[in-house]
Amino acid sequence: MQVLNETRVQTVNCQIAQINQLNKDVRQVFLRLPEGKKVDFLPGQYAEIQLAKNGSSAFSIANAPTGGREIELHIRYVPDGGSCDEVTELLNQRTPLNVKLPQGECVLKPENNNTQIFLAGSTGFAPIKSMLEYCFHNHRQQELYLYWGGVRQQDLYLHDLAKEWHQQYDNFHYIPALSDAPESSGWKGRSGFIHKCLLEDFNDLSKNIEIYAGGSPGMVYAALDDFEKHGLHEDNIYSDVFAYAPRPTAP
Structure with missing residues (x-):
């Protein structure tokens, strides 16, 4: 069993090593820490880009922790006249970035006998x-399921990578779905909301299942409500949404 240790938060000045355009709105950004620094984080944590005008902007770290100097971010551009536009300007100018990392408590649990289901919407x-x-690198043997949903096929911006994993690892299963694929798109996968697709395959979530959810608060809470109706205990679903967008408590 791999032990996931605590990490220390630090602010470092990172160079932009590489930018790849994954679809119309999403860029894959690789940041490199200074010589002599290494990236120490847990799978599932995030980094904050410090901004001069708009505070900071948080992005999940998309690569596994391997002790190197680079982190990978998936940055979606949504014009807002604020932090998103400021981040985009910094990326376009290849400006070195001050990054505070790692942060977040939604991290992968140590290996166990549970089936692990990963639910993602777009850049989630x-x-x-x-x-x-991390699971692949450490040869985890438990069953792993990825349910990745989007509106259109371009939202599944690393679809081919997930298909490669499906072919490479016997214990990994990839189920993509689109909620609004036009007939002309030629999409042959599942249709509908991604958490509904999960429930078509897992009707009973009461035993030996843990779920990790990445996506918008609306998606995550809709999934949580439906999952609880199918037996999932709230302690067995993990998402950063519960920390940064908690539901109001009843008076």
């Missing part, structure tokens, strides 16, 4: 990718 795939690559 980033922390899931980190967790899965």
Whole structure:
């Protein structure tokens, strides 16, 4: 069993090593720490880019922790006149970035006998990718399921990578779904909301299952509500959403 240790938060100045355009809105950004520094984080944690005008902007770390100097981020551009535009300007200018990391408590649990299900919507795939690559790197043997959903096929911006994993690892299963694929797209996969697809395959979530969810608060809470109706205990679903967008408590 691998032991996932605590990590120390630090702020470091990172160079932009590489940027890949994954679809119209999402860029894969590799940041490199200074010589002599290494990236020490847990799969599922995130980094904060410090901004001059708009505070900071948080992005999940998308690569597995291997002790190197680089981190991978998946940055989606949504024009907002604020932090997103400022981050985009910094990336376009290849400006070195001050990054505070690692942060977040939604991390992969030590290996156990549970089936692990990873639920992702669009760029919610980033922390899931980190967790899965950690599982593969450490040869975890438990059953791993990735349910990745989007509106259109371009939202599954690393679809081919997930298909490669499906072919390479016997204990890994990839189930993509689109909620609004036009007939002309030629999509041959599942249709509908991704958490509904999960429930079609796992009707009873009461035993030996843990779920990691990455996506918007609306998606995660809709999934939680339906999963609890199928027996999932709230202690067996993990998401950063519960920390940064908690539901209001009843008066």
